Amino acid sequence: xxxxxxxxxxxxxxxxxxxxxxxxxxxxxxxxxxxxxxxxxxxxxxxxxxxxxxxxxxxxxxxxxxxxxxxxxxxxxxxxxxxxxxxxxxxxxxxxxxxxxxxxxxxxxxxxxxxxxxxxxxxxxxxxxxxxxxxxxxxxxxxxxxxxxxxxxxxxxxxxxxxxxxxxxxxxxxxxxxxxxxxxxxxxxxxxxxxxxxxxxxxxxxxxxxxxxxxxxxxxxxxxxxxxxxxxxxxxxxxxxxxxxxxxxxxxxxxxxxxxxxxxxxxxxxxxxxxxxxxxxxxxxxxxxxxxxxxxxxxxxxxxxxxxxxxxxxxxxxxxxxxxxxxxxxxxxxxxxxxxxxxxxxxxxxxxxxxxxxxxxxxxxxxxxxxxxxxxxxxxxxxxxxxxxxxxxxxxxxxxxxxxxxxxxxxxxxxxxxxxxxxxxxxxxxxxxxxxxxxxxxxxxxxxxxxxxxxxxxxxxxxxxxxxxxxxxxxxxxxxxxxxxxxxxxxxxxxxxxxxxxxxxxxxxxxxxxxxxxxxxxxxxxxxxxxxxxxxxxxxxxxxxxxxx
Numbered sequence: 186x187x188x189x190x191x192x193x194x195x196x197x198x199x200x201x202x203x204x205x206x207x208x209x210x211x212x213x214x215x216x217x218x219x220x221x222x223x224x225x226x227x228x229x230x231x232x233x234x235x236x237x238x239x240x241x242x243x244x245x246x247x248x249x250x251x252x253x254x255x256x257x258x259x260x261x262x263x264x265x266x267x268x269x270x271x272x273x274x275x276x277x278x279x280x281x282x283x284x285x286x287x288x289x290x291x292x293x294x295x296x297x298x299x300x301x302x303x304x305x306x307x308x309x310x311x312x313x314x315x316x317x318x319x320x321x322x323x324x325x326x327x328x329x330x331x332x333x334x335x336x337x338x339x340x341x342x343x344x345x346x347x348x349x350x351x352x353x354x355x356x357x358x359x360x361x362x363x364x365x366x367x368x369x370x371x372x373x374x375x376x377x378x379x380x381x382x383x384x385x386x387x388x389x390x391x392x393x394x395x396x397x398x399x400x401x402x403x404x405x406x407x408x409x410x411x412x413x414x415x416x417x418x419x420x421x422x423x424x425x426x427x428x429x430x431x432x433x434x435x436x437x438x439x440x441x442x443x444x445x446x447x448x449x450x451x452x453x454x455x456x457x458x459x460x461x462x463x464x465x466x467x468x469x470x471x472x473x474x475x476x477x478x479x480x481x482x483x484x485x486x487x488x489x490x491x492x493x494x495x496x497x498x499x500x501x502x503x504x505x506x507x508x509x510x511x512x513x514x515x516x517x518x519x520x521x522x523x524x525x526x527x528x529x530x531x532x533x534x535x536x537x538x539x540x541x542x543x544x545x546x547x548x549x550x551x552x553x554x555x556x557x558x559x560x561x562x563x564x565x566x567x568x569x570x571x572x573x574x575x576x577x578x579x580x581x582x583x584x585x586x587x588x589x590x591x592x593x594x595x596x597x598x599x600x601x602x603x604x605x606x607x608x609x610x611x612x613x614x615x616x617x618x619x620x621x622x623x624x625x626x627x628x629x630x631x632x633x634x635x636x637x638x639x640x641x642x643x644x645x646x647x648x649x650x651x652x653x654x655x656x657x658x659x660x661x662x663x664x665x666x667x668x669x670x671x672x673x674x675x676x677x678x679x680x681x682x683x684x685x686x687x688x689x690x691x692x693x694x695x696x697x698x699x700x701x702x703x704x705x706x707x708x709x710x711x712x713x714x715x716x717x718x719x720x721x722x723x724x725x726x727x728x729x730x731x732x733x734x
Contacts, residue, residue, distance in 0.1 A: 214322060214323070217323075217326060217618055217622050218299070218302055218322070218326065220595070220622050220626055221332075221621070221622045221625065221626075222294070222295055222298045222299065222302075223295065224625060224626050224630065225336035225625065225628075225629040225633075226288070226291045226292055226294060226336055227284060227291065228288065228633050229288075229636070229640075229641070230287065230637055230640070230641035230642070230643050231287045231338065231675065232337070232641075233640075233642070233666075233668035233669070233672060234667075234668045235334075235337050235338075235339045236287070236337055236338045236339065237257075237667070237668035237669075237671040237672050237675075238257040238260075238264055238667075238668075238671055239257075239270065239273070239290075239339055239340070240286070240287050240290065240338060240671075240672075240675050241257045241258035241671045241672075241674055241675050242255045242256065242257050242264065242270045243270055243273045243274045243277055243286070243287075243290045243338070244258075244675055245257075245258065246267075246270060246271065246274040247274050247277060247286070251432075251433070252267060252271065253267065253425070253428050253429055253432055253433065254429055254432070254433045254436050255267050255270050255271075257671055258670070258671050258674035258675070258680065259670050259671065259674065259680055259681065261439075262436070262439050262440070262443060263433075263436050263439065263440040264340075265340050265379070265380050265381050266377065266378045266379060266381060267378070267425075268375060268379045269293075269297075269342070269343040269379040269380070270340075272293045272296075272343075273290040273291075273338060274290065275293075276290055276292050276293035277289040277290035280292060287338065287675075290338055291336070291337075294335065294336065294337075294338075294342050297342045297343050297345075297346045298335050298342065298346070300346040300349065301325070301335075301345055301349045302322050302325060302326070304346070304349035304350050304352070304353045305321050305325045305349050305353075305521060305522075306318035306319065306321050306322040307353050307357075308321065308349070308352055308353040308356050308518075308522055309321025309322070309521070309522055309525040309526070311353065311356040311357055311360070312356050312487045312491075312522055312526065313525065313526040317525050317526055317528070318525075320525040320528045320611070320614050321521055321522060321524075321525035322618075323614040323617070323618035324466065324467050324470065324521050324524055324525055324528075324618070325467075325517070325521050326618040326621060326622065327466055327543075327614065327618040327620070328463075328464060328465070328466070328467055328517055328521070328621075329462055329463060329464075329465050329621075330459070330462070330463030330464060330510060330513065330514070330517065331514065331517060332621060332625050334510070334511045334514060337511075339511060340379055340380040341380065341511045341512065341514055343375070343376075343379035343380060344376055344379060344380040344384050344514070345514045346375075347371075347372045347375050347376030347379065347384055348372070348376065348384055348387065348388070348498075348514075348515040348518055349518055350369075350371060350375075351368070351369055351372030351376070351384075351387075351388040351391075352490075352494060352518050352519070352522070353368065354366075354368035354369035354372060355369065355391065355392065355490055355494070356487070356490060358406075358407060359404075359406065359407070359486075362406055362409065362410050365414075366409075366410045366413035366417065367414075367417065369388070369392075369410065369411075369414035370413065370415070370416070370417025370418045371417070372384075373385050373389070373414060373415065373417075373418035373422070374417065374421040376388070377418070377421075377422050378421065378422070378425055382444050382505075383501060383502070383506065384515070385418075385422075386501050387494075387497050387498050387501050390497040390500075390501070391490075391493050391497045392411055392414075393411075394493050394497065395407075395489060395490065396408075398489070398493070399483075399489045401486045401489070402486065402489070447505055448501075448504045448505045450503065450504055450505060450506060450507065450508075451503065451504070452502070452503050452504075452506060452507070453499060453500075453502075453503030454503075455503075455508045456499060456502055456503060456506075456512075456516060457499070459510055459513060460513070460520075463510055463517075464516070464517055464520050466524070466539060466614070466617050467517060467520040467521045467524040468520060468524075469524075469539065470523070470524030470527045470528060470531070470614075471519075471520040471521075471523040471524040471527070473530075473531060473535070474523040474524060474526055474527035474530075475523065477527065477530055487526075488523075490519075491519040491522055491523050492519075494518065494519045495516065495519040495520070498515045498516050498518075498519075499516065502515070502516070525614075528610050528611065528613065528614055529610055529611070530610075531610050536608075536609070536610045536613045537608060537613075539613050539617075540612065540616055540617075543613070543617040543620050544603055544616060544620065546620070547599070547620030547621070547623055547624050550624045550627075551596065551599070551623060551624060551627055554624070554628060554631055555596075555627070555631070557569060557573050557631075557632065558592075558631040558632065560573065561573055561574075561582060561583075561635070562582055562584060573635060575722070576635075576639060576722055577635035577636070577638045577639045577721075577722055578639055578721025578723075579634070579635055579638035579639075579721060579722075581634070581638075583634035583635065588630040588631065589631075592626070592630040592631050595622070595623055595626040595627060595630070596623065598619065598623070599619055599620065599622075599623035602615070603616060603619075638721060638722065639720070639722040639723075640720075641720070642672045642673070642720065643676055644721070645720055645728065646672065646673050646676040647676060647677070648718050649673070649696075649718060649728065649730060650676070650677040650679070652716035652730060653694070654694075654732060657693060658692055658693050658694075659680075659692035659693075659694070660679060660681050660682065660692055660694040660695070661681070661682050661683070661684050661689075661690050661691065661692045661694070661695050661696070662682065662683050662684070662695070662696045662697070662698070663683070663687075663695070663696075663697045663698070663706050664697060664698045664699070664700065664703075665683065665696060665698040665728075666698065666726075669698060669726075681696060687706070687708055687709065693732060694730065694732055694733070695708055695712055695731040695732075695733070696728060696729070696730050696731075697728065697729045697730075697731070698726060698727070699726065699728070699729065700725060700726050701724065701725045701726070710734075711733055711734050712731035712733060712734065713731060713732050713733075713734050714729060714730070714731055715730055715731065715732045716728075716729070716730040717729045717730070
């Protein structure tokens with residue numbers, strides 16, 4: 186089978202081969218990517234709500250649970266297909282001699298996020314020209330909405346990697362159809378096996394609407410790419426569905442039904458609204474690109490791809506995703522691609538304003554982080570130390586020479602970049618990426634112990650476990666949140682038995698979660714309070730443990 190190139194398309198979407206050179210810029214990009222990806226993946230406990238289910242699923246797999254349909258602790262329905270959890274469990278098993286389970290599992294994101302940044306850069310180069318790929322990667326690193334979500338143990342990380350791969354495959358499909366077919370097929374199958382129906386629906390709808398609306402995509406070559414991609418993906422997708430239906434028919438039916446019932450949301454405006462901060466600095470660059478190319482949005486294939494991908498993503502997310510910012514990650518891809526192509530065409534005043542805004546913003550953030558660290562180390566300024574102790578619930582200093590040296594190094598790199606970089610459109614996105622890496626790096630080296638102290642459930646659940654009597658049958662619970670139940674299981678192995686009212690208590694222990702602003706549950710006189718606890722910095726929730734007299 187021979188694919189024929191469309192020469193009009195070639196001129197709009199294809200680029201020459203990248204030449205070896207610009208080593209300093211390439212090395213800066215690689216160093217930034219490595220620092221940005223690695224910092225924040227280790228050194229802290231699983232945080233609710235996004236990591237609670239994931240870490241118990243990984244723990245269940247390691248302890249011999251199902252590989253086809255791994256379940257979160259205490260759950261009877263399937264969260265999502267198993268591929269991401271299997272990779273996380275493999276990482277946890279491989280790195281267990283060196284890291285705790287959650288840190289080792291979270292390190293699998295190094296691979297997934299490397300794929301994201303690589304595909305974003307290659308898509309930028311393919312859609313525009315050589316050099317723009319670096320802009321795209323810099324913008325992606327600097328995006329506010331990505332930085333936290335990229336460092337959590339959650340299937341959306343794998344979904345984003347597959348979305349970026351699919352987006353790049355569609356951009357590549359005319360110049361390298363065979364390669365594009367393989368990449369698109371991998372995006373379909375891996376995306377489905379990692380996070381379910383959402384991503385395949387986005388990619389498939391984009392792939393079908395492009396030739397439906399635009400003549401440039403109605404070619405035999407493009408049709409063959411789609412057919413081959415679906416042929417590659419189908420056996421993998423069908424294989425898991427068949428195995429699930431044969432081994433776990435109840436779970437299979439529940440999962441299918443929950444996916445169908447899940448498309449009843451109306452969150453389109455929510456996802457558009459959060460883009461105001463979530464997609465910065467891609468948003469202003471993308472808006473400028475829209476305005477500058479407003480007469481080409483319909484006629485040029487690259488703008489057609491960007492527009493249709495964004496619309497399909499927003500359409501399916503609005504109907505099928507809850508109002509949580511982690512689900513908005515795929516919306517970043519077309520905005521970053523459009524923004525990357527607009528960097529060289531920014532007016533000098535706009536580029537300077539964006540550059541100085543970024544420098545000022547990250548300078549302020551860096552100053553506050555250093556000030557907070559100094560206050561905790563020295564006690565001055567006293568009010569800042571008191572405030573940090575109040576918010577973190579920790580009075581410890583947490584001094585680590587290695588982290589301090591690393592923070593100094595990151596700060597020096599940022600200062601050097603700001604002082605030595607020549608003012609240009611390119612330096613605008615470079616400075617923003619360096620600034621984001623600088624701020625995130627400082628936060629993860631200097632403040633991570635106090636952030637973890639405020640968010641970790643390990644101390645409170647470890648304390649609860651120590652308070653348990655030697656003879657215990659089971660533990661009933663009331664009002665204990667889903668994330669809290671899962672994290673309790675992760676730290677202690679305890680499976681709670683929730684009850685709706687005190688008349689159904691069948692265990693000799695009773696755990697109650699109290700939430701500020703809600704009436705407290707008061708057990709009868711036959712129950713004796715044996716423990717109470719809460720996270721040190723938590724002012725909203727606490728726990729009480731009772732034993733039957």
